[in-house]
Structure formats: C-alpha cells, structure tokens
C-alpha cells in the first residue's frame with residue numbers, strides 16, 4: 001500500500017462561486033475502525049484535483065426522525081452522474097450527489113443520528129477527499145443491549161434443501177455469524193443459540209436466551225415452497241406482543257430498503273409461548289428459488305442480509 005499523509009483540511013464558512021477545476025469522478029462510503037478502537041463511517045470522493053473549498057451545513061432533524069446535512073464543494077464539477085447512493089449502515093442512510101450550480105457539487109447526507117464530519121485529503125491522482133462521521137450515536141443505542149440471535153435448525157435437522165444442495169441450517173448460521181459481528185462492533189452483546197452446526201431443541205433455545213437475559217430475539221430461517229418459480233419471503237411475530245409487532249415492522253422496512261425485498265407477514269410465530277422476550281422470525285431467503293440459492297453463495301449477499309436485520313433492530317431500539 002502506498003504511504004500517504006492525510007492532512008486535516010480547515011473548513012471555510014463561505015463557498016462563493018469559483019471556476020470549477022476539480023471534477024468529481026466517484027463517491028462511495030465505508031465503515032472503518034478509526035484506529036483508537038472506535039468505528040466511523042466515511043464518505044470518500046475521488047476527484048481529478050483538490051476541491052477549492054468545502055462547506056458543511058449544521059445538522060437538522062427531519063420529520064421522520066432522521067437527520068440531514070449538506071456538504072458543498074466549491075470549484076468542483078460532476079463527471080459521475082447525479083446519484084442517490086444507498087448506504088444504510090446504521091448511521092449513514094444515503095448520500096445524494098448533485099450539481100449545485102455555479103461550479104459547485106452538493107452532497108445531501110441523510111443520517112440516523114446527528115453527527116458532524118471532519119474532512120481530510122489524500123493528495124494524488126485521483127485526489128481523495130474524505131468526510132469522516134463518528135458512529136457514537138449507533139453505539140449509544142446498542143451499549144449494554146443483549147440481543148438474541150437464533151439460527152434455525154442444526155445437526156441432522158437441516159431444514160430446507162436448495163436445488164444445488166444448499167441447506168437452510170447453514171444459511172441461517174452464516175447470516176447469524178455476520179449479524180453477531182455487526183452487533184459486537186456496535187457495542188451490543190449478541191447471544192447466539194448456536195454458533196456452529198449442532199442440534200438444538202426449542203427448549204434448548206429458550207433456556208439459552210433466558211439464562212443470558214436476551215432482551216429481544218431474531219430467529220433466522222429460510223423459506224421453501226413447492227413451486228420452483230415462486231419467490232416468497234416471510235416474517236412471523238410473537239403473538240400478542242406489541243414489541244414483537246414493532247420489531248417486525250422495523251425489520252420489514254429495513255429489508256425493503258436494503259434488499260428491495262418484501263417480507264410477507266405470515267401469521268403468529270410458533271411455538272412462541274415460551275420465548276422469553278420479544279421475538280421475530282425472518283425468512284429472507286427462498287431456498288427453493290434457483291437464483292436465491294445462487295445469490296446466497298456470495299459473501300456480499302449474506303452481509304447485506306445481516307445488515308438488514310441489524311438495521312431493523314437498530315431502528316426498533318432507537319425509537320424506544
């Protein structure tokens with residue numbers, strides 16, 4: 001890796017019109033460990049040259065509970081197309097990139113917690129300008145939270161088998177392990193009913209969750225149907241439990257946002273009486289649908305599935 005020195009750039013308070021000389025080529029976001037153990041979200045811009053100035057607006061609260069701020073880059077024009085980039089990493093929901101007129105580029109940043117970015121630059125070609133947001137708001141939501149993760153099946157009980165031999169017990173575990181990592185990074189205490197391929201009874205699962213003091217639980221399964229041309233994704237909520245219903249709604253919204261997937265509300269969770277906390281079962285994979293099985297073999301797909309569950313849990317806890 002090339003050794004470069006990132007330098008902190010002073011922000012200016014006004015972005016008056018100047019001739020554009022930097023061209024914005026590309027924009028993306030990443031979640032990173034900051035080095036001191038904390039995590040940050042970064043918006044990275046690749047340009048042909050350093051932007052003349054940048055102005056960061058104050059954070060404002062939106063009616064839906066999100067926050068937004070605007071970053072205006074002076075002396076910059078767009079090469080990339082105007083875009084609305086979905087990030088949905090718990091802090092940064094999305095970034096809109098648009099031509100702000102008068103040789104400026106505007107980034108509209110939608111956040112789930114108020115956070116003010118710092119800018120640094122890595123000179124070179126392309127020139128990289130980064131805006132780094134602390135993720136303290138996400139940690140504040142998850143700190144001390146004990147979250148149950150219950151991957152379905154295990155051992156000889158393999159659940160549904162896909163057309164190319166992918167087993168439900170393995171898909172549920174793969175998502176569970178990704179979710180565990182996301183929750184740990186956010187400062188929560190994940191409680192897995194299993195972290196390897198072992199058989200578990202319903203009673204085993206309940207006692208693991210109860211003894212560890214889980215405050216809520218997401219059960220992870222897959223769906224299977226007789227017709228190989230049908231895609232079906234389902235969600236089940238613990239009956240007569242208002243918190244389960246809200247958690248189910250947040251998970252449904254998060255899956256639609258992150259995966260473009262509609263989870264069908266498919267009735268009460270069974271068996272559920274003994275579950276010691278608000279519980280929702282999700283089936284975000286249709287294993288009998290050929291291309292779903294193929295998609296699931298890609299690590300990025302599993303990460304996105306886990307991220308959708310994480311986002312649903314995060315929004316459920318955030319609004320409490």
Ligand SMILES: [Zn+2]
Pocket residue numbers: 152153159160168221222
């Ligand atoms: Zn199952």
